[in-house]
Amino acid sequence: MxxxxxxxxxxxxxxxxxxxxxxxxxxxxxxxxxxxxxxxxxxxxxxxxxxxxxxxxxxxxxxxxxxxxxxxxxxxxxxxxxxxxxxxxxxxxxxxxxxxxxxxxxxxxxxxxxxxxxxxxxxxxxxxxxxxxxxxxxxxxxxxxxxxxxxxxxxxxxxxxxxxxxxxxxxxxxxxxxxxxxxxRGSMTARFTARGVQGHSAYPHRAKNPVSAMARLMDRLAGHELDRGTDHFDTSTLAVTTIDTGNPANNVIPAECRATVNIRFNDAHSGASLTDWLRVESDRVAAETGVEIAMKVTVSGExxxxxxxxxxxxxxxxxxxxxxxxxxxxxxxxxxxxxxxxxxxxxxxxxxxxxxxxxxxxxxxxxxxxxxxxxxxxxxxxxxx
Known part of the structure; x- marks a missing residue:
């Protein structure tokens, strides 16, 4: 024993x-x-x-x-x-x-x-x-x-x-x-779905391209400086982790595009404040492009x-x-x-x-x-x- x-x-x-x-x-x-x-x-x-x-x-x-x-x-x-x-x-x-x-x-x-x-x-x-x-x-x-x-x-x-x-x-x-x-740091994931109008790539004026709208949104988000760090934290980071259309055709403007970003954030932010910022940016791009952009956010921790x-x-x-x-x-x-x-x-x-x-x-x-x-x-x- x-x-x-x-x-x-x-x-x-x-x-x-x-x-x-x-x-x-x-x-x-x-x-x-x-x-x-x-x-x-x-x-x-x-x-x-x-x-x-x-x-x-x-x-x-x-x-x-x-x-x-x-x-x-x-x-x-x-x-x-x-x-x-x-x-x-x-x-x-x-x-x-x-x-x-x-x-x-x-x-x-x-x-x-x-x-x-x-x-x-x-x-x-x-x-x-x-x-x-x-x-x-x-x-x-x-x-x-x-x-x-x-x-x-x-x-x-x-x-x-x-x-x-x-x-x-x-x-x-x-x-x-x-x-x-x-x-x-806190962690959150935002999933975006851009819905436009499908069309022939030779006639882009007849379509509403969700890929272009999503690329514009992702560029704005990734290029934004969230902060420069705080007393006990490094700078917050935003990473674009995927952009997907599922479109196999080179001559078709698709109707839909999806993208995901992950944010690791310090105590200068909260999940709610960052969600508000993401919504403002996505609404702005939607207004500029005429493409509908929906967003779903999951905050896994503050x-x-x-x-x-x-x-x-x-x-x-x-x-x-x-x-x-x-x-x-x-x-x-x-x-x-x-x-x-x-x-x-x-x-x-x-x-x-x-x-x-x-x-x-x-x-x-x-x-x-x-x-x-x-x-x-x-x-x-x-x-x-």
Whole structure:
């Protein structure tokens, strides 16, 4: 039988999680595995599944305690892609030359294993006056509508709460410890459909060309300077990601053209303000060209910032103590579930080097898994000191 007094092994737990084929939206056994280990360590575990999406909430200590520290992460992973291109079994957790290979090795089964192991050791060795929460979803890589959102909704209904939260996503560009996230840019996608009048290309005056109108609109949007950055954020960006007509004929002006843009925006904007700007520009081009332009916008997350202060100081101090590196406070990168947690409590992100996430032969340096656990353990000790 395992020694109940032995430290939790985050490397073995990472390997066990990698062997669970939890490609979104499949649970793959990953949350069941975590629930069993956490329950044995004294955590009250609850499955908070919604619309078929698997989620796990684990708490040690009293519900709603004002001194509750939380961790958030996900066990779902992106698809393998071309399995033949891998040099290791994507779900085998093979260790080679000090690296563990497998889908989710970096993003982010190692992070979940590290904070779960740290939490189990902490409550066993130094039971705190407070509570420790692990909110883990199986829906971060997908639509994210019934993952961390579902956990937070359930927490609000049942009186569960976190006073602060750390998301264990990979945050470091080059070296463990070199970056933590104190915010994220917002993300939104706008899909445009331009409808004109089909006609012969030799008689363009008899048609209304939606392609020309769409090209004019895309040029205006892409050429517009949204801002020059803010105190904690880089400049906002707009990328035209596709322009499509589906027209196989070279002598036909089509009746319809579609285009999509993606905007990553800082705290100078909101999804609503950018939507208003996009609508003004599309209406202007429609008036100029006589082509009808419809727009559909999806905002997947607003920008947010956890101002530098006690939480970021605590995490930075723990990182420096364990690695000798002072992490940069960053808001770069894409989105994460921190965009949902920020509505519940102060949140920061810190995790491993993310160079290989989503790639063929995704892998994690084995020594860094133990180092990450040590950082998380030091954060817990500091929070409850």
């Amino acid at each position: 395992p020694d109940p007094h032995a430290p939790a092994d985050p490397v073995a737990l990472t390997a066990a999680l990698i062997r669970c084929p939890s490609v979104t939206p499949m649970e793959g056994g990953a949350l069941d595995l975590l629930a069993a280990q956490l329950a044995a360590a004294g955590f009250a575990c609850t499955r908070v599944d919604r619309n078929g999406t698997p989620n796990l909430y684990a708490r040690w200590g009293d519900k709603g305690h004002p001194r509750t520290f939380g961790f958030n992460g996900h066990t779902d992973v992106v698809p393998v892609g071309d399995a033949a291109a891998w040099t290791a079994d994507p779900f085998g957790a093979e260790i080679r030359d000090g690296w563990m290979y497998g889908r989710g090795a970096t993003d982010m089964k190692s992070g979940v294993a590290a904070f779960a192991a740290a939490a189990m050791d902490f409550v066993r060795d130094t039971p705190p006056d407070g509570a420790v929460v692990l909110a883990i979803t199986g829906d971060e890589e997908g639509e994210a509508t019934d993952g961390t959102r579902a956990l937070l909704d359930w927490m609000a209904r049942t009186g569960e709460a976190m006073a602060a939260c750390l998301v264990g996503e990979p945050t470091c560009p080059e070296t463990l410890g070199d970056m933590m996230k104190i915010g994220r 920008s947010f910032l956890t101002p530098p202060g006690p939480l970021s100081d605590l995490v930075a101090a723990a990182v420096r103590a364990e690695t000798g590196v002072v992490p940069a406070l960053s808001t770069s990168g894409g989105t994460s579930d921190a965009r949902f947690v920020k509505d519940h409590c102060p949140v920061v992100e810190f995790g491993l080097v993310g160079k290989t996430m989503h790639q063929v032969d995704e892998r994690v340096e084995v020594a860094q898994i133990a180092a990450l656990k040590a950082i998380y353990l030091r954060i817990l000790r500091g929070w409850f000191a």
